Each structure stands twice: as structure tokens, then as C-alpha cells.
Amino acid sequence: MKIVFNGKAKEIQTSITIQEFLDQLQLDCQQLVVEHNRNIITRQRLAETPLNDGDTLEVIHFVGGG
């Protein structure tokens, strides 16, 4: 299935949670904030939120800024 991850189309396996998706990308969820279909997903809910075909996922982190 296909999702839009950080603005780009991405092919991913079916039946996967956001947590599993982040783990596959080796992203440390302690340093991130996730928006799924424009809703913020708290860290506790990442493992219980499944990704579906056509979903939009934004994975954001802090960078230097003024």
C-alpha cells in the first residue's frame, strides 16, 4: 500500500503500525513528533495506531533555528 510520508509517496507493507514503521526507519520516537492525517499522535499511541492505504504521515523533529 502507499502512504504519503513527509510529503513524498512511499510504498510500505500492509498491517503495520506507526511505531513499527518508525522502527523500520530506525527513528527514535523519543525525539520526534508524529502527525497522522493531520492529527497529532502521542508517543503512547504510536504502537496502537495502524497505517492505512492513502494515509498521510508527517514525522517532525527539532532542528536549529532562530
Add this chain to the structure above:
Amino acid sequence: MDDLIIAGRSFKSRLMVGTGKFSSNEAMVAAMEGSGSEIVTVALRRVDIDNPQDSLLHHINSERYLLLPNTSGARDAEEAVRLARLARAAGCEPWIKLEVTPDPYYLLPDPIETLKAAEILVKEGFIVLPYINADPVLAKHLQEVGTATVMPLGSPIGTNKGIRNRDNIAIIIEQAIVPVVVDAGLGAPSHAAEAMEMGADAVLVNTALAVARDPGAMAAAFKKGVEAGREAYLAGLGKQQDKAEASSPLTGFLGK
């Protein structure tokens, strides 16, 4: 030096620093330490999985610094509110430097969208520090909706031109009921001192530190500039006048 108080919280330092554009995390940390700052700004961006980066937060001691996320990149109120909510969800305290800059060339803040976003964020419980052009009427409107500070620019972001709008900043300071933080454009410690001498409550500096040959030393120089300016303001500066006024006595000259 007297404490800076924002939204009921006291800070010893009146210098806030940004964390952008540094050549390395080590240079950024040196600038943070040299500045004596207690408030540091950060930005939110998409994770780039093709170019994994070391986490910024590993380098910022959250016991020592209040993390002030900004909404840079927001082009309207909706995007700014979205970024502020994301920052809070990331575990930050609900402090937000609100910036809405639709014009990428001069990066001037949009007053209408900034006011809209401020109103929403204040209602949601955020401590809002809005970045604005030096517009005294806008500053008043923002204070009326409950922002914790106003942050007028001295000159556009990253230009190092110093304070090019003195008269309007002076009016904002005169009328302010919240701390005034001069943000953007301060390129030298003398610019920071000038803002503080005028009665600004604090300044925010980023580019001038990041582009310095020695960011840590430059940050220490800015710290002195801020302290000198604040102390001079508190001590009471003399009035400017056109006519000379002798410092030495005008009587008892030789040869009379």
C-alpha cells in the same frame, strides 16, 4: 542586573539565543554557554531519512535552558498554530515564538496572520512570544489578546544591520505592558547594547553568533553588550542636546 520576568517566570539573562546556522553542534553549544542565556530557540522540520542527523536535543541541556520552539516556515496562522501544537506534543513547555513569514526574500512577519494565530494560541494556553515588525499598533493588539511579550525586529532576519527602526521600537517600549524583546538583525554587541539602552527588556540573537569566526567568544561579547546596555538604562542616560555643555569648570582660567 535585575531579573527578566516573562509570564511570571524569572530569568537572570536578558539575552536569548537561536540555534540555527551554526557550523557544528559544538559551535552552537559554545555560543549557548558563552551567552549565559537561559532561553534558546529551536525550529521544527520534517525528518530527512536520507540524511540522518544527530538529534539537536542531545546537545541542549533542558535543565539549564528553556526550549523556545519557533513556528518558522509558517506562511499563515493555520500553519503556525499547527507547528505550535506539534512543538507542545513533542514534550516542550507551552512556550512558542510565533513567527509567520510568508515572504521568503525579506522574511518580514505577516501582522494579520500573526495576530490571528496569537489569539488562538493564547486561548489554547500557550505562552506566546510573537515576532513582529516594529509596529506599535500591532504590538498593542497582540498584548490585548494576551501575548507574553512582543518581539519587534531591528532589521530583517540575518541581515546584521542592527536597529533601523529606532523610533518605532521606542514607541513600542514606551507603551508596552509586557516585556519587549528586540529580535532579528542585531549583528554586533553594540546593537544589542543599543536596544537595551533604549529600554528593551531582552534581545534575541542568532546569525551574528553563528557566522562569527568564534561563536563562543562572540556570544560572550553579546552578553557584555546586553548587560552594559541594561545597566546604563537602569542608571539613567543623559539627555542628548545640540549645544555643548562644558564638563570642566568655565571659571578660573589662567591669564584672566
